[in-house]
Amino acid sequence: MIKGQFPVEKFHSLETPFYYYDMDLLRRTLMAIRKEIEGKNYIVHYALKANANPRILREIASCGFGADCVSGNEILRALECGFPASRIAFAGVGKTDKEIRIGLDNDIFCFNVESLPELEAIEELASGGGRNARIALRINPNVDAHTHRYITTGMEENKFGLNEADLPKALDMIAGSNHLQLIGMHFHIGSQITDMSSFEDLCVKVVELEEWFSRQGVSFDVINVGGGLGINYHHPNHCPVADFEAYFRLFGKYLKLREGQSLHFELGRSLVAQCGSLIARTTYVKEGVSKKFLITDAGMTDLIRPALYQAFHHIENISSDDEYETYDVVGPVCESSDVFGEGVSLNRAKRGDLIAIRSAGAYGETMASMYNCRALPGAYFSDTL
Numbered sequence: 001m002i003k004g005q006f007p008v009e010k011f012h013s014l015e016t017p018f019y020y021y022d023m024d025l026l027r028r029t030l031m032a033i034r035k036e037i038e039g040k041n042y043i044v045h046y047a048l049k050a051n052a053n054p055r056i057l058r059e060i061a062s063c064g065f066g067a068d069c070v071s072g073n074e075i076l077r078a079l080e081c082g083f084p085a086s087r088i089a090f091a092g093v094g095k096t097d098k099e100i101r102i103g104l105d106n107d108i109f110c111f112n113v114e115s116l117p118e119l120e121a122i123e124e125l126a127s128g129g130g131r132n133a134r135i136a137l138r139i140n141p142n143v144d145a146h147t148h149r150y151i152t153t154g155m156e157e158n159k160f161g162l163n164e165a166d167l168p169k170a171l172d173m174i175a176g177s178n179h180l181q182l183i184g185m186h187f188h189i190g191s192q193i194t195d196m197s198s199f200e201d202l203c204v205k206v207v208e209l210e211e212w213f214s215r216q217g218v219s220f221d222v223i224n225v226g227g228g229l230g231i232n233y234h235h236p237n238h239c240p241v242a243d244f245e246a247y248f249r250l251f252g253k254y255l256k257l258r259e260g261q262s263l264h265f266e267l268g269r270s271l272v273a274q275c276g277s278l279i280a281r282t283t284y285v286k287e288g289v290s291k292k293f294l295i296t297d298a299g300m301t302d303l304i305r306p307a308l309y310q311a312f313h314h315i316e317n318i319s320s321d322d323e324y325e326t327y328d329v330v331g332p333v334c335e336s337s338d339v340f341g342e343g344v345s346l347n348r349a350k351r352g353d354l355i356a357i358r359s360a361g362a363y364g365e366t367m368a369s370m371y372n373c374r375a376l377p378g379a380y381f382s383d384t385l
């Protein structure tokens, strides 16, 4: 069994539940990525949706990463936390006029356009406001990411991106505008991808489409392959936290950049998942008819991934060294899906014991809700606690 390195004594005086971030691990992860992209024309935009805590964002921005945003508020948050506008990409199928204006007013790096009506809206707002919009066409590559159905995004039946059939029309619209500058192609096939062959399939598609565009007389400075690199939820202490080396090597092998072209990535989970844990207190240990329930003061409102995607998170009792017992670890929320893990082997627990739910740095705090009038979880950082 893996035991995390937590300042348990310090935790005792804190109100639970809260997120605890290991800032040293975050920094080591960022350095590992920087090492892989150094000297290459690669730019990593951090996907804010994974974790938008300002402390985390400032750390990532200070390492020179760009930002991938999916709402006007994410753009504003990224700017506040030190990401330069010139490194902010804006994706999303439903950008509102207000959000498009935020992008235009701040002269962000690029709009990743997902439909013809959106292209029309950006053109109207840009020309109406006397602004220019750099755009990349997000193309649905119809590549299977072999991941959970809720987080696969690059298949024909998904709502994301332009279909290939839309491309001639998109090019016409762009050619007819003085306010749209086409700089790139954008893709994103899904999240928590651990089978690298999905990225290979994506690369094949990228090359094919680049050739198609080139036949139309169009070339791109920017190729954006999105994010999706998965982590190992069963080994929260594994270092490096993801196989960055293999990931970047694969793209380098398949996508040969010409002079002036840059390859962009939008990684979220792999940067932040392993540095975060959700810390909860054991409210009760309850003997059921056929099993024991460990009821924590954290629930699906604090970390919804297990309830929403049946996601696995490694769980530890960080207050006890007693022998192991088996529990269903559940939250207090009035939903049967409010379960963090079934049949979990933990050091014997008693009321008050602190429980760590690991690998929760991505899509944890950002997806928290106030259902049942619950308070949002707090956040503490290893270097300031």
Ligand code: LLP
Pocket: 047, 050, 068, 091, 151, 153, 188, 190, 191, 192, 193, 226, 227, 228, 229, 266, 267, 268, 269, 270, 305, 309, 362, 363
């Ligand atoms: N780029 C785009 C256009 C995206 O839609 C996403 C994630 C990313 C980049 C970042 O992907 P990552 O590197 O983090 O895999 N809530 C789910 C994950 C949803 C991902 C949505 N899009 C979860 O908890 O697993």
